[in-house]
Amino acid sequence: MDLTMVLTRNPDAAYRIYDGQATVVLPDQAEVNVINPIGSLVWDRLDGTRTLGDILTLIVEEFDVTPEQARADLFAFVDSLREHRMVR
């Protein structure tokens, strides 16, 4: 995974934001995934137009976190989304 990657939410995923948390439902999965507010900011921007680098910049601007930590967290989060087939 690298910061030039452009990912997009699984088009089958239905979601809404409640209390700042994305509540995501996929038709072929039994469970509903609720993403925490920082993750939801990322999720909302995985729209097929932004690179992970663009999203990393946003996180560093919005939250009190070092670029290194933000990058590690972003990659771990995106890995988890891919594992759950929530992004492509």
Added chain:
Amino acid sequence: MANALEQIKVNSWSRAVPMAALFELTFVCNHACTFCYNCPTGQKEMTTAEAFDALRKMAEFNILYLTLTGGEPLVRRDFFEIAAEARRLGFALRIYTNGFLIDEPMAAKIKQIANPLEIEISLHGARPETHEKLTCVPGSLQKVINAVRNLRAQGIKVNLKVPVTRDNQEEVLDMHRLAIDLGATIVFDPVITPRDDGDKDPVNLMATDDFLRRYWTDPAYAGARREPVPVPRHDAPGEAVCGTGRTAFALDPYGNIFPCVQWRRSAGNIKTVASLRDIWHTSPVLIEVRRTAVEMADKLRDTQQAGKAGGFCNFCLGVADLQLGDPKAIYPQIQKNAEFRQQAYEEWKAKTGETLEDTGGVLSKCAM
């Protein structure tokens, strides 16, 4: 993640933030079920453009779960246009149908265009003569079976829904086995409701007392029940008896907005409101139903404390209002079911020495 979801649901209840809606696309149907609750008024049903506008307003109102139903929703020529628009707007879809039109190509189209979380199909018997006595359509049971197979072949989850009547009560176990064989889930509802216009004729089809006692107390039916052991309600003071006008709402083909599918008190019309936010917290109807739902939970708790079966009621304010003219009146169907549910719980408690608190069990509330 599960805890976060539970908290979101709790907030939805406590703040009356709806997450779900039920959209009756049409009252037209290709069946003539003897106990159907729909009562078409002859008004003009929503056009495609109006349905799209309703979907947009519901999406803007942050509704996640949307059930497309009828009547029979698949008879609408524009059904797939509406389903596609609903999907584009990010709803998690369910479709409630009689399954009659779902052949292989239709199942593939449903998967491709609607890609629902689940299809719910009405089932009225395990034998053709039983199912068709209630639907009044020859061949309709085989159509349901074919529909389930076609949908399962597409990987679509299917849930069969059975209103239990005295005509099909002796086939409950066979229907349960049929569902398992077909790879579907099945839900039995032993409470038959009046028609939306107040006609109580369908209630005469209610299952017999003898069957209801067996259904709730006989271990042979444990697999068929949603609750293997019926448990009493756990409503805390100030909590509502159900999610009417709170966690969900219903929309009929004319655009009327109801607190739920069963309680047909119009809170407004989606064609004329600019935004659902304009009415959700200010509609006198919705304010009243929410208050009534809380008062009813208090009433049931009081009857439970008095040693009566009230705490075992899966109570529906809409049915009570329709049938008895009082949303807080205990109607006979619910009273009977509650008595047998309580009996089953007491027998289980005596046998196991456990109590509700031991199992952590809670009664799931109707939130549509």
